[in-house]
Amino acid sequence: MKKIFTEKAPAAVGPYSQAVVINGMVYTSGQIALDPATGELVGKTIEEQAEQVMKNLVAILEEAGTKPENAVKTLCFLTDIDDFAAFNAVYAKYFTGKPARSCVGIKSLPKGAICEVEVIAVI
Numbered sequence: 001m002k003k004i005f006t007e008k009a010p011a012a013v014g015p016y017s018q019a020v021v022i023n024g025m026v027y028t029s030g031q032i033a034l035d036p037a038t039g040e041l042v043g044k045t046i047e048e049q050a051e052q053v054m055k056n057l058v059a060i061l062e063e064a065g066t067k068p069e070n071a072v073k074t075l076c077f078l079t080d081i082d083d084f085a086a087f088n089a090v091y092a093k094y095f096t097g098k099p100a101r102s103c104v105g106i107k108s109l110p111k112g113a114i115c116e117v118e119v120i121a122v123i
Helices: 046-064 082-093
Strands: 002-004 019-022 024-026 070-078 099-104 115-122
Touching: 002 082, 019 046, 024 046, 046 082, 046 115, 070 082, 082 099, 082 115
Parallel strands: 070 099
Antiparallel strands: 002 019, 019 024, 024 115, 070 115
């Protein structure tokens, strides 16, 4: 098992890794819209935050030796399920391979984020 870390994505805000690679698969931790350089939340709208989340995930996937097109499953969390369509518009630009996905509405996320995404991908 290999732990993944890149400075191109935000450091973990708790006791976990950005991602773990095992048996040719990468499992990312959930990413929120944090700027990797400052650790501060980026954007107020779902579109702005989703863009930053996707950039963070791309950086982690690339560090692990893969890309969003190789995703097999994603799990998405939205604090307002009414943002579903706007979130999908951003998500679709990155996950063009259309992996399996769950998307759920939840009460809250760390640091006041409004979306979080985690990915399982083939390397």
